[in-house]
Amino acid sequence: xxxxFPKGGVHPPxxxxxxxxxxxxxxxPKQVSVPVSQHIGVPAKVTVxxxxxxxxxxxxAESGGFISANIHSPVSGTVFKIDEVTDTSGYKRQSVIxxxxxxxxxxxxxxxxxxxxxxxxSSEEIIKKIQNAGIVGLGGAxxxxxxxxxxxxxxxxxxxxxxxxxxxxxxxxxHILMLxxxxxxxxxxxxxxxxxxxxxxxxxxxxxxxxxxxxLTKLVKFYKGIVVTPVKVQYPQGGEKQLIKAVINREVPSGxxxxxxxxxxxxxxxxxxxxxxxxxxxxxxxxxxxxTGKSVKNPGNYLVRFGTAVSDLIEAAxxxxxxxxxxxxxxxxxxxxxxxxxxxxxKGTSGILIMPEEESKRRVIKPCIRCxxxxxxxxxxxxxxxxxxxxxxxxxxxxEKEDVLDCIECGSCSYxxxxxxxxxxxxxxxxNRVGAVIRARSTK
Amino acid sequence: xxxxxxxxxxxxxxxxxxxxxxxxxxxxLIPTLFVSVFFFGLGAIIVILSAVISSVLxxxxxxxxxxxxxxxxxxxxxxxTGLLLAFNLPSNLPIWLVIIxxxxxxxxxxxxxxxxxxxxxxxxxxxxxFLLISWPVQMTTWPKPSPFTEKMLGYTDVTTGATPxxxxxxxxxxxxxxxxxxxxxxxxxxxxxxxxGGSFGEIAGFALIIGLIYMLMKxxxxxxxxxxxxxxxxxxTGILWLADPVNFADPLxxxxxxxxxxxxxxxxxxxxxxxxxxRGMIIYGIGIGVLTIVIRIWGAFPEGVSFAILIMNALVPLxxxxxxxxxxxxxVKKLK
Numbered sequence: 001x002x003x004x005f006p007k008g009g010v011h012p013p014x015x016x017x018x019x020x021x022x023x024x025x026x027x028x029p030k031q032v033s034v035p036v037s038q039h040i041g042v043p044a045k046v047t048v049x050x051x052x053x054x055x056x057x058x059x060x061a062e063s064g065g066f067i068s069a070n071i072h073s074p075v076s077g078t079v080f081k082i083d084e085v086t087d088t089s090g091y092k093r094q095s096v097i098x099x100x101x102x103x104x105x106x107x108x109x110x111x112x113x114x115x116x117x118x119x120x121x122s123s124e125e126i127i128k129k130i131q132n133a134g135i136v137g138l139g140g141a142x143x144x145x146x147x148x149x150x151x152x153x154x155x156x157x158x159x160x161x162x163x164x165x166x167x168x169x170x171x172x173x174x175h176i177l178m179l180x181x182x183x184x185x186x187x188x189x190x191x192x193x194x195x196x197x198x199x200x201x202x203x204x205x206x207x208x209x210x211x212x213x214x215x216l217t218k219l220v221k222f223y224k225g226i227v228v229t230p231v232k233v234q235y236p237q238g239g240e241k242q243l244i245k246a247v248i249n250r251e252v253p254s255g256x257x258x259x260x261x262x263x264x265x266x267x268x269x270x271x272x273x274x275x276x277x278x279x280x281x282x283x284x285x286x287x288x289x290x291x292t293g294k295s296v297k298n299p300g301n302y303l304v305r306f307g308t309a310v311s312d313l314i315e316a317a318x319x320x321x322x323x324x325x326x327x328x329x330x331x332x333x334x335x336x337x338x339x340x341x342x343x344x345x346x347k348g349t350s351g352i353l354i355m356p357e358e359e360s361k362r363r364v365i366k367p368c369i370r371c372x373x374x375x376x377x378x379x380x381x382x383x384x385x386x387x388x389x390x391x392x393x394x395x396x397x398x399x400e401k402e403d404v405l406d407c408i409e410c411g412s413c414s415y416x417x418x419x420x421x422x423x424x425x426x427x428x429x430x431x432n433r434v435g436a437v438i439r440a441r442s443t444k
Numbered sequence: 445x446x447x448x449x450x451x452x453x454x455x456x457x458x459x460x461x462x463x464x465x466x467x468x469x470x471x472x473l474i475p476t477l478f479v480s481v482f483f484f485g486l487g488a489i490i491v492i493l494s495a496v497i498s499s500v501l502x503x504x505x506x507x508x509x510x511x512x513x514x515x516x517x518x519x520x521x522x523x524x525t526g527l528l529l530a531f532n533l534p535s536n537l538p539i540w541l542v543i544i545x546x547x548x549x550x551x552x553x554x555x556x557x558x559x560x561x562x563x564x565x566x567x568x569x570x571x572x573x574f575l576l577i578s579w580p581v582q583m584t585t586w587p588k589p590s591p592f593t594e595k596m597l598g599y600t601d602v603t604t605g606a607t608p609x610x611x612x613x614x615x616x617x618x619x620x621x622x623x624x625x626x627x628x629x630x631x632x633x634x635x636x637x638x639x640x641g642g643s644f645g646e647i648a649g650f651a652l653i654i655g656l657i658y659m660l661m662k663x664x665x666x667x668x669x670x671x672x673x674x675x676x677x678x679x680x681t682g683i684l685w686l687a688d689p690v691n692f693a694d695p696l697x698x699x700x701x702x703x704x705x706x707x708x709x710x711x712x713x714x715x716x717x718x719x720x721x722x723r724g725m726i727i728y729g730i731g732i733g734v735l736t737i738v739i740r741i742w743g744a745f746p747e748g749v750s751f752a753i754l755i756m757n758a759l760v761p762l763x764x765x766x767x768x769x770x771x772x773x774x775x776v777k778k779l780k
Binding site (some may be wrong): 256 | 453457
């Protein structure tokens with residue numbers, strides 16, 4: 001029996017159209033807009049001025065606090081201006097706009113292909129390097145990685161779990177990275193283990209990627225304490241709490257962090273970024289992005305510099321197809337719909353999904369028939385139908401009592417609903433309101 | 445480029461729909477339909493057609509002229525209510541009674557609460573129980589199954605006789621032993637294929653079980669309600685039977701006769717009127733099983749499935765309030 005989380009989940013069509021596409025390097029654009037807030041937490045502070053000349057990998061915005069991350073220039077050129085630019089979230093963010101000139105890298109960065117396995121480095125040094133490199137969780141949450149490597153007092157990490165699940169349909173960037181950069185990734189994992197002072201790491205991979213499982217299983221023999229754990233194809237297997245439960249059978253308590261059960265979870269892409277930062281002195285300024293969709297001419301996986309416009313990426317895949325209804329940053333289950341392609345690729349951009357118009361429109365909402373399918377599929381054991389009813393009536397206290405804050409917004413409820421009810425919309429709204437109420441209460 | 449559509453996630457929805465689920469249940473009832481027509485002939489056909497047609501018609505008229513909403517008859521739920529109502533009736537019931545039953549089921553049982561999704565009680569059973577209480581004679585005169593005879597073409601004029609449960613009630617009333625009952629009723633094999641008196645949809649045990657397997661495979665329903673009903677009936681009657689086999693019938697007799705299978709598989713599993721959590725479904729099922737047997741053995745009616753389901757329907761809001769699904773991370777496991 002394959003490991004999985006105990007309850008709920010759905011199985012949307014996988015549609016991994018770009019699964020066999022090798023990573024291609026997207027040409028550097030003429031101009032990039034690099035937002036200073038590509039992570040969860042405090043935005044970084046710009047350290048360059050207009051007309052400054054920058055190199056690839058040079059710091060252009062400094063971390064604005066503990067939960068924040070440095071931003072490095074993804075290109076070489078001249079700072080054109082510092083302005084507000086709409087990013088993939090749809091909000092305007094302060095950004096550094098750079099006119100590209102040539103491709104001159106910072107000398108400190110080791111650009112060779114040679115695999116370096118240098119583990120003679122202390123935990124503190126590793127964390128410092130990761131922090132300097134501006135690494136954040138590349139699975140999509142973009143939480144600064146160094147924070148997760150410094151567990152709060154009174155907690156002790158026991159295992160590292162590496163998330164190679166990629167349960168979102170369509171997306172393949174983690175998959176291809178595991179295949180092409182497996183060795184580097186394992187070195188990265190070993191470094192993360194050293195930073196956390198744990199001697200056990202599990203790589204959870206969904207069973208629909210047998211090539212990645214075989215490849216990494218072959219490689220882990222040469223690395224101490226790393227185990228590849230295939231998990232069942234079941235959305236949201238890649239949810240942090242779900243993956244921990246599936247892999248080491250521990251249940252993160254409601255409202256708690258993974259560290260409460262001794263686990264720390266990092267994405268495979270993050271592990272690769274850690275390798276590059278620690279062994280190659282390369283800060284985080286580019287990532288693999290999947291560009292996909294049923295109507296896309298050439299779905300593929302591209303190595304993209306941050307700040308590159310999404311439209312450039314789409315051009316590389318054959319342009320915006322006719323009848324396009326929606327363009328999504330991320331996957332179809334949890335991604336964000338864009339209202340324009342004139343937004344920059346950033347640290348959290350795992351993929352761009354183009355959906356034809358007929359699949360983009362919401363269906364007519366029918367009455368709830370109380371079939372309990374939403375209750376069945378909720379991986380958190382909530383009652384989505386009830387939360388939606390409370391949400392419609394703005395009964396936020398009742399929503400709080402029904403544990404609305406436990407919702408991980410995976411969307412399984414809306415997906416499974418035969419009446420096409422927008423359950424997650426109301427839950428999300430409720431979470432927002434309940435969160436505000438709780439914050440107001442605690443400041444009193 | 446034309447304007448892009450923006451909406452919150454998820455951007456992809458499943459392929460399930462109310463229509464698919466309702467037609468799935470109707471499909472699961474096809475074997476039962478064939479068996480009932482095989483044993484009860486023309487009468488069954490007339491009752492089914494009049495119940496289904498009048499149910500759909502009443503829903504259409506009510507949505508169109510009273511609620512002034514878009515008609516919902518195409519979702520299949522009205523036809524399903526009609527068919528289930530028919531299956532709960534004797535095959536010699538006059539058409540006008542069937543139509544009254546359909547009116548009560550759809551008009552009062554379902555639409556008066558606001559239509560699909562809002563009714564607290566199973567509409568088909570509301571219709572059935574209304575008829576049973578108002579016209580007890582017509583509703584308890586059971587035709588005898590008569591396959592391969594010219595009686596198949598009869599309707600209200602067919603030969604009637606007691607159902608196995610009627611026989612049981614009489615046996616118990618007269619204080620006779622259960623061994624004398626065995627001579628009066630068909631053997632279990634005959635009961636399983638449906639060769640006995642009763643509402644013409646409830647007799648076909650085997651066909652109903654095929655329907656159950658189909659619905660489980662298609663994930664239309666889960667096992668919790670049918671299994672907990674049948675299981676609790678088996679355990680409850682099993683205890684009584686083991687304690688006193690002379691005065692109590694055995695569990696298999698109870699499960700195969702009357703509406704236990706039809707009720708457990710198709711009536712109690714009605715989405716709208718059953719609990720939302722798995723724990724709730726099991727309690728609900730046990731309640732139905734126990735109440736049915738209490739009514740059968742100690743009540744005034746020989747059969748109690750309809751009443752048991754309606755009583756438990758009334759308790760569903762309470763069950764939903766107290767029996768929540770197990771939350772993830774609710775109990776913190778001790779670390780090893």
